[in-house]
Amino acid sequence: MRAFAHLLDRLSLTASRNAKLTLARDYLSGTPDPDRGWALAALTGALTFRGAKPAAIRAAVEARMDGALFAWSYDYVGDLAETVALVWPARPGANRPPALSEVVDALTHATRPQAQALIDGWLDALDADGRWALLKLVTGGLRVGLSARLAKQALADLGGVPVSEVEEVWHVLAAPYGDLFAWLEGRAARPDASAPGRFRPVMLAQAIDEAELTRLDPADYAAEWKWDGIRVQAVSERGQRRLYSRTGDLISGAFPDVVAALDFEGVIDGELLILRQGVVAPFGDLQQRLNRKTADAKLMAKYPAGIRAYDLLLEGETDLRTLSFAERRVRLEAVIAAAGSARLDLSPLQSFTGWDDLARLRADPPPGDPRAAEGLMLKRRDSAYLAGRPRGPWFKWKREARRVDAVLMYAQRGHGKRSSFYSDFTFGVWREDAEGRRHLTPVGKAYFGFTDEELTQLDAFVKANTVERFGPVRSVRADRDFGLVLEVAFEGLQRSTRHKSGLAMRFPRISRIRWDKPAREADELTTLERLLETMG
Amino acid sequence: MVIRPESLLHPRPAGLYCPPADAYVDPTRPVARAVITHGHADHARAGHGVVIATPETLAIMAARYGEGFAGQVHPLAFGQSVSRDGVTFSLAPAGHVLGSAQAVVRWKGLTMVVSGDYKRRRDPTCRPFEPVPCQVFITEATFALPVFRHPPDSGEIARLLQSVAQFPERSHVVGAYSLGKAQRVIALLREAGWDRTIHVHGALEKLNALYEAFGVDLGPLAPATGAAKAQLAGAIAIAPPSALATPWARRFPDPVDAFASGWMRIRARARQQGVELPLILSDHADWDELTATIAELSPAQVWITHGREEALARWCELNGVAARALALVGYGEEGD
Numbered sequence: 060m061r062a063f064a065h066l067l068d069r070l071s072l073t074a075s076r077n078a079k080l081t082l083a084r085d086y087l088s089g090t091p092d093p094d095r096g097w098a099l100a101a102l103t104g105a106l107t108f109r110g111a112k113p114a115a116i117r118a119a120v121e122a123r124m125d126g127a128l129f130a131w132s133y134d135y136v137g138d139l140a141e142t143v144a145l146v147w148p149a150r151p152g153a154n155r156p157p158a159l160s161e162v163v164d165a166l167t168h169a170t171r172p173q174a175q176a177l178i179d180g181w182l183d184a185l186d187a188d189g190r191w192a193l194l195k196l197v198t199g200g201l202r203v204g205l206s207a208r209l210a211k212q213a214l215a216d217l218g219g220v221p222v223s224e225v226e227e228v229w230h231v232l233a234a235p236y237g238d239l240f241a242w243l244e245g246r247a248a249r250p251d252a253s254a255p256g257r258f259r260p261v262m263l264a265q266a267i268d269e270a271e272l273t274r275l276d277p278a279d280y281a282a283e284w285k286w287d288g289i290r291v292q293a294v295s296e297r298g299q300r301r302l303y304s305r306t307g308d309l310i311s312g313a314f315p316d317v318v319a320a321l322d323f324e325g326v327i328d329g330e331l332l333i334l335r336q337g338v339v340a341p342f343g344d345l346q347q348r349l350n351r352k353t354a355d356a357k358l359m360a361k362y363p364a365g366i367r368a369y370d371l372l373l374e375g376e377t378d379l380r381t382l383s384f385a386e387r388r389v390r391l392e393a394v395i396a397a398a399g400s401a402r403l404d405l406s407p408l409q410s411f412t413g414w415d416d417l418a419r420l421r422a423d424p425p426p427g428d429p430r431a432a433e434g435l436m437l438k439r440r441d442s443a444y445l446a447g448r449p450r451g452p453w454f455k456w457k458r459e460a461r462r463v464d465a466v467l468m469y470a471q472r473g474h475g476k477r478s479s480f481y482s483d484f485t486f487g488v489w490r491e492d493a494e495g496r497r498h499l500t501p502v503g504k505a506y507f508g509f510t511d512e513e514l515t516q517l518d519a520f521v522k523a524n525t526v527e528r529f530g531p532v533r534s535v536r537a538d539r540d541f542g543l544v545l546e547v548a549f550e551g552l553q554r555s556t557r558h559k560s561g562l563a564m565r566f567p568r569i570s571r572i573r574w575d576k577p578a579r580e581a582d583e584l585t586t587l588e589r590l591l592e593t594m595g
Numbered sequence: 596m597v598i599r600p601e602s603l604l605h606p607r608p609a610g611l612y613c614p615p616a617d618a619y620v621d622p623t624r625p626v627a628r629a630v631i632t633h634g635h636a637d638h639a640r641a642g643h644g645v646v647i648a649t650p651e652t653l654a655i656m657a658a659r660y661g662e663g664f665a666g667q668v669h670p671l672a673f674g675q676s677v678s679r680d681g682v683t684f685s686l687a688p689a690g691h692v693l694g695s696a697q698a699v700v701r702w703k704g705l706t707m708v709v710s711g712d713y714k715r716r717r718d719p720t721c722r723p724f725e726p727v728p729c730q731v732f733i734t735e736a737t738f739a740l741p742v743f744r745h746p747p748d749s750g751e752i753a754r755l756l757q758s759v760a761q762f763p764e765r766s767h768v769v770g771a772y773s774l775g776k777a778q779r780v781i782a783l784l785r786e787a788g789w790d791r792t793i794h795v796h797g798a799l800e801k802l803n804a805l806y807e808a809f810g811v812d813l814g815p816l817a818p819a820t821g822a823a824k825a826q827l828a829g830a831i832a833i834a835p836p837s838a839l840a841t842p843w844a845r846r847f848p849d850p851v852d853a854f855a856s857g858w859m860r861i862r863a864r865a866r867q868q869g870v871e872l873p874l875i876l877s878d879h880a881d882w883d884e885l886t887a888t889i890a891e892l893s894p895a896q897v898w899i900t901h902g903r904e905e906a907l908a909r910w911c912e913l914n915g916v917a918a919r920a921l922a923l924v925g926y927g928e929e930g931d
């Protein structure tokens with residue numbers, strides 16, 4: 060971990076390409092397997108494990124030190140991982156510092172609470188630089204400016220081979236790349252890049268937000284839901300049937316039901332899900348089948364797995380990756396139809412006219428499967444299938460719903476077919492004034508998220524509890540002893556000077572009506588302020 | 596009779612003032628009588644009437660300001676004392692730079708110690724800090740935030756030497772404050788076995804010679820002027836931070852810009868200054884040293900002169916030590 064931390068540190072402050080190459084090459088030649096392989100994967104973005112949330116890291120450090128001292132420290136440094144790395148009050152008696160491979164291994168198999176306990180222990184054992192590297196690694200903040208292209212060049216330099224040779228075999232390799240280093244160091248032959256049933260490196264999307272979206276032409280993009288399962292590659296090639304995770308780990312053993320259904324010749328990129336009569340089950344169901352070596356009949360009957368297909372990389376013996384997304388999609392639809400399996404269906408494309416249209420769809424998905432989606436994927440219709448995370452062709456526009464319990468304060472008549480109902484709802488949360496009294500302060504307004512039946516109930520509540528009327532708006536009774544609590548889901552929070560609360564919600568919608576919850580138990584403004592910090 | 600500490604020392608616009616002796620400690624403007632803790636420009640200014648300081652500090656002041664920097668000088672070696680109107684002044688080593696001292700002020704059974712700038716770790720170029728029991732400890736707080744925990748200096752020097760080995764075709768130019776830090780970096784390199792000539796910027800020459808005259812061996816030094824660029828490949832050079840972006844630095848082949856400072860602990864600082872190799876080497880006490888020193892001395896009161904007073908005051912509060920921030924201005928401009 061020390062050498063890795065040192066490498067990260069140097070890379071993050073080095074601008075020159077040649078100097079970066081020297082640093083990377085020296086690290087790779089001076090570090091044993093499998094650590095160097097995992098480092099390579101971490102630097103090229105090929106590492107995926109359940110890491111830690113910044114909020115959990117922050118909670119861990121605040122449990123160990125004075126809140127004011129931490130707040131000043133964070134304020135001064137400005138970066139959470141770095142602050143925690145510097146201030147971490149280590150408890151004595153820690154084990155030796157972990158090797159990078161131990162960290163990767165342990166986190167790959169840990170649940171989130173287990174992961175946090177492991178991280179705490181490692182932080183105790185590492186020095187400040189090691190802690191910084193660890194925290195960057197587990198919070199996914201490793202941006203040190205070493206591209207995959209540069210990494211391949213460093214590997215080529217290490218082995219004294221042309222970089223094209225590294226690129227040719229790169230896609231059959233998986234972390235921690237033992238066979239690659241064996242070849243580069245002359246201890247083994249070059250890895251075979253042509254075996255049937257091999258893994259092809261997957262194409263990943265970049266995150267995007269609304270502001271960036273507006274610079275793109277909606278006509279260039281296809282949209283589909285980002286399903287909440289795990290990304291897989293299903294290979295059926297010359298008698299070899301295999302299921303890979305997106306990092307190329309073989310997971311066929313745990314999913315014999317899916318492997319048996321791969322009745323096609325080619326390679327499909329899709330989402331592994333629990334599908335019951337074509338309906339997506341919650342992610343928790345899928346978890347019952349992950350991280351296992353095998354699956355018995357009972358487990359498979361209870362949690363039937365299937366693939367919702369996104370893309371087609373190989374059809375028969377034809378590599379389709381250089382074709383456009385639109386062309387591949389046509390072929391994918393034909394392959395899925397021909398396979399005719401309930402375990403293999405298509406991720407439907409969503410029609411939309413503009414980004415606003417799509418924003419509404421994303422914020423308020425139609426009932427059924429889309430409600431379980433994590434957000435939307437946008438794919439350039441003309442995009443080839445490229446390994447890694449290229450800039451531009453694919454974007455993920457994730458829904459990051461947060462929830463807060465707020466109290467209904469005002470209601471306004473709707474428009475169109477809703478004009479006879481009170482359907483626009485302003486809600487607030489509790490805020491403490493200088494004398495310690497709590498008042499409601501409005502934090503947002505929602506006009507969707509509820510069913511027609513719920514709308515009727517809300518309308519009746521408003522009419523029965525009106526305190527005042529101002530034109531089309533009614534204020535309803537909302538105090539510590541009486542009020543209607545609404546669970547509001549939203550995508551994001553921003554500071555706002557236009558709202559008295561100082562906050563503005565993005566895409567708020569009513570996710571549940573809490574008829575059961577006393578108004579005084581609704582959330583406080585401080586909860587939202589904390590959320591704002593962790594989201595920022 | 597209980598003496599209030601404020602009647603022995605209290606802040607005035609010119610600095611910490613001692614009314615019974617009519618003297619200031621490290622005044623920031625010319626005064627009649629001054630006790631100077633060390634030679635950094637923000638503590639040692641020219642133009643005072645009488646200056647009381649260690650012989651090393653007086654020599655540093657003379658080197659920087661010329662012989663007539665004060666009306667009269669009063670050398671006070673460690674262990675000696677001088678009295679005036681019942682107030683006794685003595686100096687105790689502060690471990691900050693050559694000649695750096697804490698000012699110990701005693702009057703009617705009350706002992707107050709002004710730390711000046713100090714550090715607790717070993718430094719081959721100066722005497723180590725000596726704790727002096729006192730009722731009031733007046734401490735600096737330059738790095739008084741829990742984020743500042745300086746790593747061992749041997750590790751920092753090892754990183755510099757590793758980089759030199761890794762990039763033999765480049766030279767390494769280390770920015771270091773001209774009084775104290777520069778000589779410490781050179782001495783630490785010598786301890787780590789670097790016996791090649793170290794190139795030094797002209798602005799360091801006078802102080803380097805002064806250190807050597809006081810017995811600090813710096814090994815072979817040479818100016819960078821006159822050497823061919825190719826000869827400077829693989830070399831280490833030391834310069835004041837301000838020289839790194841000047842034509843002087845262009846004589847070096849593809850230099851790695853290093854900077855030896857406690858502020859380098861914060862990555863954003865290194866990035867902001869375009870430093871490629873930050874070396875976390877500080878002549879000030881870090882958070883752990885500041886708090887451990889207060890715990891060790893266990894004074895009745897802690898006064899905080901300059902730096903990040905609020906965090907250190909908070910630590911004192913949490914640990915049941917009475918503390919007050921003096922809000923002195925004019926310090927912290929040199930030598931971190």
Ligand SMILES: [Zn+2]
Pocket residue numbers: 633635638691712929930
């Ligand atoms: Zn100083």
